[in-house]
């Protein structure tokens with residue numbers, strides 16, 4: 001075996017790139033990132049909507065987001081590459097008393113954790129902020145001005161460029177096919193380019209990470225779930241400075257994108273599987289919901305050929321799996337973001353680098369996110385999943 005690395009990262013998406021960057025920042029530079037595709041970003045990262053928000057309902061997710069959004073705010077300066085962070089906000093529209101109760105509870109929690117930029121918002125102000133939205137059934141809402149969007153591809157590229165400047169190596173078109181174990185744990189990573197001797201491997205293979213974990217005999221309950229996005233043709237309907245608007249009635253949400261809008265809705269009838277083709281029947285389903293909330297959308301053009309599909313990497317409790325596999329020394333996991341892997345990529349990279357280098361982190365209580373929680377029945381709860 002002539003190739004070696006101190007740490008091998010499996011998967012060169014936004015998460016693998018952030019882990020590589022943070023390891024290099026922590027002084028670990030003999031790092032090798034393995035990506036099976038000819039280019040980075042061909043997994044979920046390149047399909048993402050790029051939304052970032054701290055408006056969650058649990059301490060863990062709020063902390064992951066607050067850390068990450070603070071990072072995105074100074075990303076360009078610190079990483080030396082644009083993140084495309086646009087703090088245009090997330091505006092949640094409540095149409096039922098239960099939504100109002102939920103927003104009141106989450107507001108209390110968010111502000112108690114130090115989030116200063118979130119506020120409850122009255123229907124009249126919602127109508128002023130996005131006048132095209134139908135508000136006759138809206139009871140109120142919640143707005144956080146530091147929520148917004150990033151450019152996922154650019155964030156990934158920036159993390160990897162800086163990591164490589166510091167000595168990290170990236171091998172593309174190299175698929176991980178196995179993991180070699182010995183009495184001390186991880187001993188090698190088998191690849192289509194030959195074996196690599198290492199004592200540490202990080203599984204950042206996104207929707208495909210369960211197969212990588214299985215190579216070490218680890219049961220990782222991460223399943224792929226198709227999500228589809230529909231861009232509109234250029235339209236002047238909604239201001240380009242508008243926030244992400246979320247209709248809590250059915251989860252339909254949209255934001256400005258280029259000269260048009262990007263429409264999203266998670267179809268509850270979608271079933272797990274590696275399905276990445278766009279289903280043109282989805283266009284009518286999403287437009288029904290779009291017109292229901294924004295009547296002017298009836299006149300906006302949509303070319304179904306421009307819709308796309310990608311995979312969420314779902315866990316049973318919709319929280320990521322972060323940290324070491326206790327039974328396999330040297331094996332680490334960073335996946336299962338269930339729709340939030342772009343927004344939580346900075347915190348994830350920091351947490352993994354901390355755990356690999358020091359065995360502990362102060363970003364969050366990472367023990368809660370360990371893969372052992374599934375076996376031990378310690379699943380977490382979060383209600384705000386988009």
Ligand SMILES: Cc1cc2nc3c(=O)[nH]c(=O)nc-3n(C[C@H](O)[C@H](O)[C@H](O)COP(=O)(O)OP(=O)(O)OC[C@H]3O[C@@H](n4cnc5c(N)ncnc54)[C@H](O)[C@@H]3O)c2cc1C
Nearest residue numbers: 011013014015043044045049051176206310340341342343
């Ligand atoms: C339609 C859609 C919208 C989304 N919107 C948002 C959003 O608004 N905000 C947000 O935060 N998140 C969003 N997400 C989720 C987000 O995109 C993902 O959570 C995130 O990209 C995960 O990053 P990753 O690096 O873990 O995975 P990926 O980007 O999928 O990277 C994993 C990489 O591993 C590689 N790989 C897999 N197996 C192997 C192997 N055996 N050997 C070598 N390489 C391998 C793959 O080729 C891939 O490049 C969205 C996702 C989709 C599909």
